[in-house]
Amino acid sequence: MPSPVFRPTILEVRTVTGTGGGPEKTILLGTRWLKARGWPIHIVYLHPPADTAFEVICNRARELDVPLIDFEDRGPLDFRTIRRLFRLVRKLGHVIWHGHDYKADALGWFLHRVHPMTLLSTVHGWGVYAPRVHFYHFIHKLCLRGFDRVVCVSPSLREECIRAGIPPSICEMLPNGVDCEEFAPPSSREDAKRRLGLPASCPVVGYVGRLSAEKDLGTLLRGLARLMENGVAVHALIVGDGPVMDELLNTIRQFSLEQHVSLVGHAPDPRPYYAAMDVFILPSLREGLPNVLLEAMAMAVPVVTTPVGGIPQLIRDGETGTLIPPGDDRALAEAVKQLVTDRSRAVALGENARQHVKTHYGFDRRMERLEQILEGLFNRPAFPVRPGV
Template structure:
């Protein structure tokens, strides 16, 4: 039995798609799993994760977590290990990693973690990074979702024989375009303008302020564009103020969290990722799988995924002019949009299949348990 562990607030993010999708693929590969989620008490956003777990038939254990120093969770996680006879602990963040080391003192098991990336946008995050820096070298295997994160883990002292690169992936049977953008816009009661879409947590590292300014440039030039940013977060008020100050209230919308992104991807004429820091974001994989042409920042694992001009466009982070220029090219060139949409989908089918990713993950499980593989 594998116990996935994750600390989350609100509706979660990209890692939760990977975690909650995994139980569907593991049984045929010889493993069962359960997902233990630590979340603030009375967090209404957690209902979205509960619903996704139901939809995807992912066994879920809910553990109220009262903050960074609530060590009572260790006892609750130990109980979950004993109840489910856990053989492998699979952590997904700093607190899960620390809890795994503590729980193993009372319940013998192997420790695996996936490093999805680190962000530094509150006073607490340097502490979280320091905790992970101590934990990671003590884990049996560390899975990194991008080359950049793999290199950082090696610098943190994770030995080469314990560090594994397994990039993010998605289930292409769940993400594919079934209708044209105009039909999807009508279904969502959107205007007929050229729709630039973005998905992510409303936080500084996502660079949505840069994206909003880039759309502002296009609007001032007379481009008939609009922007939809899907997601929630602490930066909502600041981003709304920026939208109003640029006179974009009728062209830019903070849509909020949406559990089903398929229709939104279909409505998009272009997808923009303006992040300052990332690993290998699932939302880019999803947009490419949906044949939406992508403009993304040239950071972390993205240059390995996107070959500039071949299956997407790359720009430097924090460069409003460059982002506006790439979006302008897509706005003016339907042939470029179609080509990048097609080659983007082909890239995901060829290199980022979720089923293939899970085979690599279970090979890691086999290795820590000493199971011989064919």
């Protein structure tokens, strides 16, 4: 009888506040996929104490039947978190540590000094720079030089990693993916609008994602105000939560948009909202490769977005979407106006977008490549300990 195949345990490690963001979809669904393929795997989330919104992630993990370990984390120097993680990796033995943010990667790099592990990181993006965050990003890139493999979700992130001194030989480009069967176009957008209590005849534009500074939702609202001034009536759905909620409320009041914007909050299942949208808008200042853009495109929603991060590799302007300059509310308003007034063009863009992601950004395709990377890592000789960096 052949001996069973040995596989190390994968730890998917992530620091999060509230309901998280796009990486949560990749982590949770990816864990389910790898678990079904026989990999021993656990998700480890570090989150602030008394963060009640984190329960949304716990509920999603239970729905998907994936193992989740949560540690309360009280800041950069919480040695209790380090001790708990050390006890966990020592108990598990051979581990592939898969970090998904700067703190998870820094902790992995530190712990492998005392407990040899294979280190893998997925770089999802670095957001908008601020002085303290810039320092964290600097430390993150230093740590990544000592990793075994660094997965980047866009070519621009891979280039940024290489510029930061991370060896090109360990940097792998692997874009995010979407399940195009799960995210399928609705049979009727008008019916989808009615189910949300919206007039079927009113064009609906929308955003799904974290409400944070780098998403530049102020530009979306200013563009919406321009549309209203020009006599183009639309209704906007903003789906998500995050730290700029109060700022958005103030902007909505400033432009008297209360009757034209619905702040939905976090939605565990965003598909009913995509289904009602005539245009999806993502006016980001920085991105990796946004899951929400893939989801909207899979549901054949025409998209208006900015050419930042990995988006230019995903969107062919005028063919699979519309690209506008970051921060340009005038261009945003004009792009949306063209799509809501020329439905045949909007439908064509949406259909092209869906076909593009089906062909190039399927979730199974992504996970099969990630599994190849994992197999390559654990098949190397005896989990070597790297020299210091």
